[in-house]
Amino acid sequence: MSADHDLIIVGAGAKAAGIATKVHVANTLGLARLSVKVIEGTEVAASWKGRNGMTSGEEPLAVTPIKDVGFPYRSHVEFGEAGEAIDAAMAQFTWQQHMIATRRYARWVDAGSPQVRHRDYGEYLSWVLSRATEGIEHLRARVSQVALDEGGERWVVEAEEDGGTSRHTSRALVLTGPGIHRAFPHEPAVVDRVFHCDSKREEFARIPEGERCDVAIVGGGESALSATMFLRELRPDCSFTVYTPLLPMSRGESVLENRVFSNPDVVEWESLDLQTRRDFVKHSDRGVFDPPSLGKIAYDDRVEFALGRVTDVGEAANGEGVSLECESPEGVFQSEHDYVANCTGFDLLAQLRTLFPAATREEIERRVGGLWGRPAGSEVPIGRFLELRGMQPCLHIPGLAGLSQGPGFANLGALGLLSNRVLQPLLSGVHSSGSGEILDTHKPVA
Numbered sequence: 001m002s003a004d005h006d007l008i009i010v011g012a013g014a015k016a017a018g019i020a021t022k023v024h025v026a027n028t029l030g031l032a033r034l035s036v037k038v039i040e041g042t043e044v045a046a047s048w049k050g051r052n053g054m055t056s057g058e059e060p061l062a063v064t065p066i067k068d069v070g071f072p073y074r075s076h077v078e079f080g081e082a083g084e085a086i087d088a089a090m091a092q093f094t095w096q097q098h099m100i101a102t103r104r105y106a107r108w109v110d111a112g113s114p115q116v117r118h119r120d121y122g123e124y125l126s127w128v129l130s131r132a133t134e135g136i137e138h139l140r141a142r143v144s145q146v147a148l149d150e151g152g153e154r155w156v157v158e159a160e161e162d163g164g165t166s167r168h169t170s171r172a173l174v175l176t177g178p179g180i181h182r183a184f185p186h187e188p189a190v191v192d193r194v195f196h197c198d199s200k201r202e203e204f205a206r207i208p209e210g211e212r213c214d215v216a217i218v219g220g221g222e223s224a225l226s227a228t229m230f231l232r233e234l235r236p237d238c239s240f241t242v243y244t245p246l247l248p249m250s251r252g253e254s255v256l257e258n259r260v261f262s263n264p265d266v267v268e269w270e271s272l273d274l275q276t277r278r279d280f281v282k283h284s285d286r287g288v289f290d291p292p293s294l295g296k297i298a299y300d301d302r303v304e305f306a307l308g309r310v311t312d313v314g315e316a317a318n319g320e321g322v323s324l325e326c327e328s329p330e331g332v333f334q335s336e337h338d339y340v341a342n343c344t345g346f347d348l349l350a351q352l353r354t355l356f357p358a359a360t361r362e363e364i365e366r367r368v369g370g371l372w373g374r375p376a377g378s379e380v381p382i383g384r385f386l387e388l389r390g391m392q393p394c395l396h397i398p399g400l401a402g403l404s405q406g407p408g409f410a411n412l413g414a415l416g417l418l419s420n421r422v423l424q425p426l427l428s429g430v431h432s433s434g435s436g437e438i439l440d441t442h443k444p445v446a
Ligand SMILES: Cc1cc2nc3c(=O)[nH]c(=O)nc-3n(C[C@H](O)[C@H](O)[C@H](O)COP(=O)(O)OP(=O)(O)OC[C@H]3O[C@@H](n4cnc5c(N)ncnc54)[C@H](O)[C@@H]3O)c2cc1C
Pocket: 010, 011, 012, 013, 014, 015, 016, 039, 040, 041, 042, 043, 044, 045, 046, 047, 054, 055, 060, 061, 062, 063, 141, 142, 143, 144, 176, 177, 178, 222, 223, 226, 399, 410, 411, 412, 413
């Protein structure tokens, strides 16, 4: 059993980078003495570097990197005057500082600040995490189980390392990552011809090189576009049909939408009805393609779009491909392809179910209400601190907070705001003093 921590973060990715920098800064400024452990199973920024699936690293990041770990730099809202000092200190972790430190800033600006690749973003996150050190401990281990301690007051995290299993406790926990691919009905006979949005990129090498294969990409969002961009490069002789349940749409990115990402309070997000919030997320984040990437395939004859919701995948009539069953406004139809990629989205709850033992899952439901049976994409009771509402000790799941708290919390849209919200319960004294003096970092939140 290792020492107790204020906070444990599972996953050293984008959200961990945002929170770790804020803790480093608060500790360095003398505003707090927080201790945080970041536990990462693969490598720092594993999701972005191109070595661990989901991306080759070459695909473009949909968001501008200047929405960096401190963005939107409005910490005065959560922490009063101390927030201004926090944001000033956060300036050492900006994307621009990273580019200056690696001597590429002028070249990037002169090129018109173009989109960056996933691997560039991964490099940035690694750079950030290697510098956010004050109060931060890293552990390379895969978290295999999360439970409550006997008193039900602390989280006990079990981590599998090379040397065996270790246990770590904390009074709050952050779970990160996008989750696992959504269930995709397909028959066992075609399993080798089915890929998923989180399939390791090398698995796609099963598509034979130099042949004119026909690949179905199912999904109308970022991961469908990401898979299409990747496969066009990997197998230039292939053709692709992207199946979207509704007409394919590009992402709404006007100043108005962007402002809601940076500051959901500007529209009093929590007071909007569910349908309005769902519609906003749908046209600005989920199930939409980012315009610059879409532009790159606009004149590509190899890529076509089809309207239909794929409901089942079976074997093609000749036994050498897949047959998709699709529902469209005109009725049900079948279509055959050589391979299919399931890019219908991620299911974070499905992944979390595997982390908590049955007794803990039951205890969580006893405190917060029905949770584990909810379908992917449904609203989860997430509070202002991006925590599961009603759960003590705090369990922060920002990836599930998009619908309840604001569209930027489930992605990279507002990592600075996300970290403020998560840390608010631990830094409650900073806000109430408003003077930059912390009163009591261990004071429980009312
Ligand atoms: C291909 C792709 C492209 C995307 N592009 C964009 C984009 O351009 N803009 C945008 O806003 N959003 C994008 N997203 C959404 C993105 O997933 C979220 O923004 C992301 O989840 C935010 O970072 P994170 O810290 O939650 O997760 P990540 O950065 O994915 O970090 C999670 C980390 O947790 C680790 N981990 C997982 N399970 C365990 C375990 N049991 N034990 C220990 N460690 C574990 C992983 O190895 C990983 O390093 C993209 C997602 C995908 C899949």
